[in-house]
Amino acid sequence: xxxxTALPAGTDLIEEINRLRKEKNAVILAHxxxxxxxxxxxxxxxxxxxxxxxxxxxxxxxxxxxxxxxMAETAKILSPEKIVVLPDMEAGCSLEDSCPPEKFxxxxxxxxxxxxxxxxxxxxxxxxxxxxxxxxxxxxxxxxQIPEDQKIIFGPDRHLGGYLSxxxxxxMLLWPGVxxxxxxxxxxxxxxxxxxxxxxxxAAHPECPPHILDHADHVGSTSSILxxxxxxxxxxxxxxxxxxxxxxxxxxxxxxxxxxxxxxDGNCSxxxxxxxxxxxxEKLYACLRDLEPRIEIEEQLRxxxxxxxxxxxxxxxxxxxxxxxxxx
Ligand code: 13P
Ligand code: SF4
Numbered sequence: 001x002x003x004x005t006a007l008p009a010g011t012d013l014i015e016e017i018n019r020l021r022k023e024k025n026a027v028i029l030a031h032x033x034x035x036x037x038x039x040x041x042x043x044x045x046x047x048x049x050x051x052x053x054x055x056x057x058x059x060x061x062x063x064x065x066x067x068x069x070x071m072a073e074t075a076k077i078l079s080p081e082k083i084v085v086l087p088d089m090e091a092g093c094s095l096e097d098s099c100p101p102e103k104f105x106x107x108x109x110x111x112x113x114x115x116x117x118x119x120x121x122x123x124x125x126x127x128x129x130x131x132x133x134x135x136x137x138x139x140x141x142x143x144x145q146i147p148e149d150q151k152i153i154f155g156p157d158r159h160l161g162g163y164l165s166x167x168x169x170x171x172m173l174l175w176p177g178v179x180x181x182x183x184x185x186x187x188x189x190x191x192x193x194x195x196x197x198x199x200x201x202x203a204a205h206p207e208c209p210p211h212i213l214d215h216a217d218h219v220g221s222t223s224s225i226l227x228x229x230x231x232x233x234x235x236x237x238x239x240x241x242x243x244x245x246x247x248x249x250x251x252x253x254x255x256x257x258x259x260x261x262x263x264x265d266g267n268c269s270x271x272x273x274x275x276x277x278x279x280x281x282e283k284l285y286a287c288l289r290d291l292e293p294r295i296e297i298e299e300q301l302r303x304x305x306x307x308x309x310x311x312x313x314x315x316x317x318x319x320x321x322x323x324x325x326x327x328x
Pocket of ligand 2: 033068092093094095121179180181182207242273274275276
């Protein structure tokens with residue numbers, strides 16, 4: 001077990017993490033929803049697809065994954081010879097929780113003529129039961145390569161599935177999962193905010209429900225929203241995704257104003273991902289020191305899950321489609 005209490009008073013965490021990173025030949029990967037301190041100490045910050053690619057190509061011996069469990073598991077599936085550590089093993093995801101493998105297997109069995117196109121926010125077991133994995137930045141390119149007459153089950157995010165279905169005018173059977181973070185944005189409060197900033201565009205993640213996406217000027221993955229922030233004309237942007245991404249926007253564009261879309265209480269604090277928030281600098285230090293908690297996956301399960309992830313990586317690199325969810 002990791003002993004996080006053994007931190008001597010006055011420890012300089014940044015110095016210690018940098019020392020351990022060298023000593024263990026570790027790479028620190030972080031998602032945009034992590035706190036600024038973790039984003040700033042990471043070797044690479046990115047969206048789910050970019051982090052998967054980095055995990056697959058790194059020559060480090062250890063991957064310290066500042067993100068949630070399904071992301072660290074993806075790293076282990078793609079890089080089995082590496083030690084993959086997650087600062088807090090409780091860092092789960094409501095989408096993964098919504099889709100137990102036995103229920104997903106039963107649903108698939110009821111629809112044998114459908115392929116399963118599955119969002120990366122799911123367990124390794126569900127990946128093993130799927131045909132092709134997608135991320136929000138690769139979903140459109142991948143869907144464009146699937147023949148029109150092929151029937152599709154899309155899970156576990158019904159909002160991303162619904163958005164793709166409407167955009168492609170293509171029916172899909174949707175698994176009823178949601179992200180509790182994106183579900184918490186309030187349309188009423190968003191419209192009040194828009195009244196105060198009528199010229200500010202709204203950029204939203206496709207995990208948001210349709211009543212939020214309907215007001216968005218740009219819909220896309222975290223990287224796509226970040227790119228939009230770097231190119232939009234104007235001085236204020238309303239951001240409808242987990243607010244820690246604003247850290248990268250403020251670093252890149254200090255002269256502009258970025259406002260997190262509000263929840264029902266009128267501010268954006270309820271939109272902080274409680275799972276991502278479990279990771280801290282102290283826990284990152286401890287997991288680099290102890291090389292625990294470690295991701296372990298049974299080999300046959302890993303190989304089964306890798307097939308659908310490999311398909312994603314191949315298809316996401318194809319030039320068909322626009323490459324990312326983009327302007328509506
Ligand atoms: P992306 O970074 O791929 O847009 O994913 C967002 C997310 O919710 C990760 O959990
Ligand atoms: Fe899961 Fe939502 Fe948190 Fe992403 S933001 S890890 S989808 S709960």
